[in-house]
Amino acid sequence: MLKFSSVTKVFKSDFLKKPVVAVDDLSFNVDEGSIVGFLGANGAGKTTSLKIAMDFTRSTKGEVSFEGLGKNKSEIFSNIGFLPERPYFYPHLTGRAFCHYMGKLVDMKKSEIEEQIVRWAPKLRIDFALDREIKTYSKGMLQRIGFLTTLLHDPKLIILDEPLSGVDPIGRKELKDIIVEVNKLGKTIFFSSHIVSDVEEVCDKVIFLKDGKL
Numbered sequence: 171m172l173k174f175s176s177v178t179k180v181f182k183s184d185f186l187k188k189p190v191v192a193v194d195d196l197s198f199n200v201d202e203g204s205i206v207g208f209l210g211a212n213g214a215g216k217t218t219s220l221k222i223a224m225d226f227t228r229s230t231k232g233e234v235s236f237e238g239l240g241k242n243k244s245e246i247f248s249n250i251g252f253l254p255e256r257p258y259f260y261p262h263l264t265g266r267a268f269c270h271y272m273g274k275l276v277d278m279k280k281s282e283i284e285e286q287i288v289r290w291a292p293k294l295r296i297d298f299a300l301d302r303e304i305k306t307y308s309k310g311m312l313q314r315i316g317f318l319t320t321l322l323h324d325p326k327l328i329i330l331d332e333p334l335s336g337v338d339p340i341g342r343k344e345l346k347d348i349i350v351e352v353n354k355l356g357k358t359i360f361f362s363s364h365i366v367s368d369v370e371e372v373c374d375k376v377i378f379l380k381d382g383k384l
Contacts (some may be wrong), residue, residue: 171358172200174224177232179382184191192218194382195232200327200360201223202238205353207369208362210379216362217255219379220331224252239326250278251325255332255362257316261305265296265315268304271318286322293317293348309336317345321352328352330361334368346372355384 193215210216223234223384225243240246241357260268266287289312291297296314299307307315313333320328333349334342335341350372353359363369369376377384 171202171237172360173235173237174198174219174223174367175233177219177222177234178228179215179222179227179360180230180258192382193222193229196379196384197232197384198377200358201375202358203353203356204374205349205359205372206361207373207376207378208360208379209364209366210362211364211370214364214379215382216379217331218382220252220254220329220362222350223329235269236327248323249326251320251323251328253316253320253328253330253333255335255340257312259304259307259312259315262303264301265307265318266300268315269300269319269322273322276323278323283322286324287318290318290321293351310338310341313337313341313345317348326357328357329362330359332363332366334363335383342368 174196177193177196178191181190181192188289196219208216208219220229222229239249263271269287270280270283287300292302292319294314296311296318298312304315306314313336317333320330334345337345346368349359349361
């Protein structure tokens with residue numbers, strides 16, 4: 171479903187400094203229907219790799235390809251749910267208004283958005299706060315509303331960058347249970363982490379990155 175083929179990313183700062191190789195000849199597959207962990211220490215190149223997959227930055231060489239998600243870039247990305255490591259939330263919107271804003275970006279109807287909110291908000295334990303302004307949310311609550319908006323449009327592939335970062339132990343367990351539940355619905359999940367136990371508990375396969383290398 172997701173394939174990296176000899177992907178390299180080099181960052182050049184100025185003439186006096188040596189270029190930084192963030193991702194070095196990286197090749198791997200994420201198979202349809204699997205839960206794959208992307209493991210590595212901070213700075214290993216995980217986030218850069220995910221940004222390349224999402225076309226937020228371009229690789230220096232190599233390519234990322236998708237199978238079974240669509241025929242063109244627009245169709246492919248409409249079938250992907252992505253939660254970045256540091257998502258931005260509009261603080262003066264309520265959680266519900268933010269969900270509707272995100273749903274409208276992918277042309278969802280109001281009734282479809284509400285249906286998904288009713289389905290997932292209780293499971294993510296964020297339903298009680300949907301009508302509060304996001305500026306009142308804790309770090310764990312922000313992760314939950316972010317996860318909810320990632321699931322809204324029923325994507326086939328879900329990419330999560332450090333989704334359990336800053337979440338308390340109970341919250342980590344609950345979010346891992348949701349990851350497993352979503353996978354059982356036929357969704358493919360690819361998530362990064364630097365915590366071995368989180369990956370070990372839920373993943374079928376682990377891709378380990380060190381200094382940008384597989």
